[in-house]
Amino acid sequence: xxxxxxxxxxxxxxxxxxxxxxxxxxxxxxxxxxxxxxxxxxxxxxxxxxxxxxxxxxxxxxxxxxxxxxxxxxxxxxxxxxxxxxxxxxxxxxxxxxxxxxxxxxxxxxxxxxxxxxxxxxxxxxxxxxxxxxxxxxxxxxxxxxxxxxxxxxxxxxxxxxxxxxxxxxxxxxxxxxxxxxxxxxx
Amino acid sequence: xxxxxxxxxxxxxxxxxxxxxxxxxxxxxxxxxxxxxxxxxxxxxxxxxxxxxxxxxxxxxxxxxxxxxxxxxxxxxxxxxxxxxxxxxxxxxxxxxx
Numbered sequence: 120x121x122x123x124x125x126x127x128x129x130x131x132x133x134x135x136x137x138x139x140x141x142x143x144x145x146x147x148x149x150x151x152x153x154x155x156x157x158x159x160x161x162x163x164x165x166x167x168x169x170x171x172x173x174x175x176x177x178x179x180x181x182x183x184x185x186x187x188x189x190x191x192x193x194x195x196x197x198x199x200x201x202x203x204x205x206x207x208x209x210x211x212x213x214x215x216x217x218x219x220x221x222x223x224x225x226x227x228x229x230x231x232x233x234x235x236x237x238x239x240x241x242x243x244x245x246x247x248x249x250x251x252x253x254x255x256x257x258x259x260x261x262x263x264x265x266x267x268x269x270x271x272x273x274x275x276x277x278x279x280x281x282x283x284x285x286x287x288x289x290x291x292x293x294x295x296x297x298x299x300x301x302x303x304x305x306x
Numbered sequence: 307x308x309x310x311x312x313x314x315x316x317x318x319x320x321x322x323x324x325x326x327x328x329x330x331x332x333x334x335x336x337x338x339x340x341x342x343x344x345x346x347x348x349x350x351x352x353x354x355x356x357x358x359x360x361x362x363x364x365x366x367x368x369x370x371x372x373x374x375x376x377x378x379x380x381x382x383x384x385x386x387x388x389x390x391x392x393x394x395x396x397x398x399x400x401x402x403x404x
Contacts, residue, residue, distance in 0.1 A: 186364030
């Protein structure tokens with residue numbers, strides 16, 4: 120049981136979902152042109168980090184035994200993808216587009232969880248929104264990412280993290296912006 | 307399995323640096339008289355706020371439904387992504403020279 124409160128089967132199922140979502144994302148011609156690498160083992164790190172983050176966020180906000188609703192899960196998935204950066208350069212990464220590849224994949228994953236497609240209207244707003252996903256720092260996930268890197272995505276530790284106040288604030292703002300964008304129904 | 311539950315104690319410790327600092331037994335925090343900067347609140351106020359739980363309106367995430375939604379809306383999602391990347395390239399003046 121690599122994350123407290125979650126079974127190995129749940130984590131494996133989520134890892135499989137991330138792999139399938141990455142496969143879909145890599146069908147995009149712009150992404151295909153960038154020579155992107157996505158290693159299947161990375162999906163284990165994504166699943167592990169997602170559940171650790173989700174369980175920690177639930178402790179802050181929900182009664183014990185509750186489930187996170189899907190729009191909140193969408194925000195947590197986006198934050199996780201951006202902290203992990205699963206799409207890696209297989210060669211040169213000097214294209215401008217590279218800066219936006221993981222944020223765009225993060226939103227693709229989030230759309231699936233929110234069951235809604237949303238993005239601000241104007242270019243500057245879109246760019247700011249995507250840029251807010253660049254350099255996402257969630258220090259509580261760093262040791263999980265380090266273990267995943269060291270063990271090629273095979274986890275032996277059981278993780279239970281506690282969010283710092285700044286991480287909690289960031290996630291609260293992200294959940295709120297997703298709720299607002301979803302409710303505005305712009306796309 | 308001999309796995310160890312690992313927690314991140316340093317992050318718990320960071321809570322002491324929170325803008326909303328807990329200070330047990332505090333009656334009147336001197337720093338609250340400053341013009342600006344962190345505020346100190348009575349722990350009971352923070353604890354009462356923290357005890358309020360959100361409504362439990364979540365359901366189990368259906369992994370197949372997540373993938374199915376993305377597959378069904380792939381055209382719309384890719385369209386948004388492409389439009390943004392095209393605008394980005396146009397604004398940047400195209401690829402670097404040389």
